[in-house]
Amino acid sequence: MCGRYAASRRPEDLAGVFEVEKWEPEETLEPDFNVAPTKEVYAVLDRALKDVSDPRPVRQLRKLKWGLVPSWSRTPEGGARMINARAETVHEKPSYRRAFSTRRCILPADGYYEWVTGRQERDLEVEGKKKRPRKQPYFVTPADGSVFAMAGLYEFWRDRTLPDDHPRAWWVTCSVITTEAESGPLAESPADGPQALADIHPRMPLMLTPDRWDAWLDPARTDTDELRGLLAPPPGGLMRAYPVTTAVSNVRNNGPELLEELAAPEEGTLF
Numbered sequence: 723m724c725g726r727y728a729a730s731r732r733p734e735d736l737a738g739v740f741e742v743e744k745w746e747p748e749e750t751l752e753p754d755f756n757v758a759p760t761k762e763v764y765a766v767l768d769r770a771l772k773d774v775s776d777p778r779p780v781r782q783l784r785k786l787k788w789g790l791v792p793s794w795s796r797t798p799e800g801g802a803r804m805i806n807a808r809a810e811t812v813h814e815k816p817s818y819r820r821a822f823s824t825r826r827c828i829l830p831a832d833g834y835y836e837w838v839t840g841r842q843e844r845d846l847e848v849e850g851k852k853k854r855p856r857k858q859p860y861f862v863t864p865a866d867g868s869v870f871a872m873a874g875l876y877e878f879w880r881d882r883t884l885p886d887d888h889p890r891a892w893w894v895t896c897s898v899i900t901t902e903a904e905s906g907p908l909a910e911s912p913a914d915g916p917q918a919l920a921d922i923h924p925r926m927p928l929m930l931t932p933d934r935w936d937a938w939l940d941p942a943r944t945d946t947d948e949l950r951g952l953l954a955p956p957p958g959g960l961m962r963a964y965p966v967t968t969a970v971s972n973v974r975n976n977g978p979e980l981l982e983e984l985a986a987p988e989e990g991t992l993f
Contacts, residue, residue, distance in 0.1 A: 723806050724872070724898045724927040726970070727834040728755045728861070728981060729763060731869065736830050737783055739869055740766045740935065745783035755980045757831075758973045759805045763788050765876060765896055767827040768939040779941055784876075786827075790897035791879040792817045798879060798893055807875060809901040809928055809953040813946050818897065821875040822949065824941045828930060829874040829898060832981070833863030835970055836923045838916065858987045859970050860922055864929075865909035865962040873899040873928040873938060873953065901928045901955055910962035914986060922963060929956050 730753035733745055757763060765786045768779035790804040807818045837857040864870055879893040903919040903926040916922045930938055930952075937943060938952050965984040969975045 723900055723923065723925045724834050725759065725805065726973075727757045727870075727872075727927075728832040729753070729757050729830060730755060730832055730978070731830060733764065733783055736764060736766070736869070740783070740828065740830070741781055742766065742783045743781045744771070749783075749785040751785060753978075754976065755978055756970055756973055756976045757788070759789050761788055762786065763829060763896070765827040765829055765874060766939065767825075767876060768941055779939075781939070784827075784894065786876055786894050786896040788829075788897075789895055790817065790821070790875060790877050791893055791895045793820070793877055793879055795879060798881070798895075804897055806900045806925075807897045808925075809873075809899050812875070812899060812953075813950055818875055821877045821897075823944050823946070825876050826938055826941075826949075827874045827876045827896060828935060828939065829872040829896065831870040831872055831927075833861050833870050834872075834927055835859050835861055835966070836926075837971070838922050856968075857971070859966050859968060860916065860963045861966045861981060861983075862919065862922070862926070862961055862963045864960055866960075870927070871930045871932075871935065873930050875899065899928045899953065900925045901953065902926075904955065904958050904961070906958035908961055908963055909959050910964075912964060912986070915965060916963060919961060919963065928953060929960070931956050 733750055737745055762785050765784050768781050770777050771780050791798045812818045812822050837859050839857050874896050876896040881891055884891045903924055905918050905920040911917050919926050934952050965987045968988055970980045
C-alpha cells in the first residue's frame with residue numbers, strides 16, 4: 723500500500739522533469755517530507771485548458787487532494803479511505819473505473835515510507851507479551867535519485883451545497899495505484915534489513931518509468947486492455963530501502979531529517 727510518502731522537489735524542477743506546459747505559481751506547495759492522506763499534493767496530468775479554442779490536452783502540474791472522491795458520491799467523507807487503488811482491479815471497481823479510463827495522473831515523490839515489525843517484536847507478539855509491537859519505518863526510493871513517479875488517478879466532485887462561484891464548489895482528488903511488491907533483490911539494502919520490497923510489505927506504489935509517462939497521461943487512450951498493459955511492474959532492482967527515524971510515524975513531524983538514513987534500525991526494531 724502507500725499510506726505516507728515524501729515530496730520535496732520544487733515545482734519548477736518537476737515541470738522540467740515531466741515537460742509541464744502549465745502550472746500556477748499560486749498553487750505552489752511547500753516541501754513535504756511526511757505526506758499523509760487528505761493533504762494537498764502535486765499531480766502531473768494531461769488535460770485541455772478551459773476557455774481556449776485549442777482542444778488539445780496540455781501537460782499540467784496541478785494541486786490535488788489525496789483521497790479520491792468519486793464524482794457520484796453524495797459526500798466527500800469517504801475520500802480519506804480511498805487513497806490507494808489496486809492495479810489488479812482498478813479497471814472494474816465502480817469508484818475507479820471511470821477515472822482509469824480518462825483521468826490518469828502521475829504523483830511525483832521522493833519515495834514512500836513503509837513500516838516493518840522487527841523480528842524481536844514479532845516474537846514477543848506471538849508469545850502474547852506485547853500487544854502493540856514497535857515498528858521500524860523504512861524509506862523506499864529510486865537508487866539513482868530520480869523522481870519516484872507513482873501512477874495515479876484523479877476525479878472531480880461537485881459540492882452541491884455551494885454556489886458555482888464558491889472556491890470550494892469543486893473538489894479535485896486523487897488516488898495512488900498500488901501493485902504487488904517486488905520479491906527480487908533491492909539495488910541497495912542494509913545487511914540486517916529487508917532484502918526485497920516484499921520483505922517490507924506485500925504491496926507497493928506502482929512506479930512508472932519515463933517510457934510510459936506519455937501513454938499513461940494521454941486521455942485519448944481509453945482501451946482497457948492497453949491501459950492495463952501500462953500497469954506492469956517496473957524492472958526489478960531500481961529501488962533501495964533504508965531505515966529512518968520512528969519520528970516519521972507521527973504525521974505532525976515534518977522535515978528533511980525524516981529522510982536521513984540510520985546506520986541500523988532503532989533499538990528494539992531490528993529486522
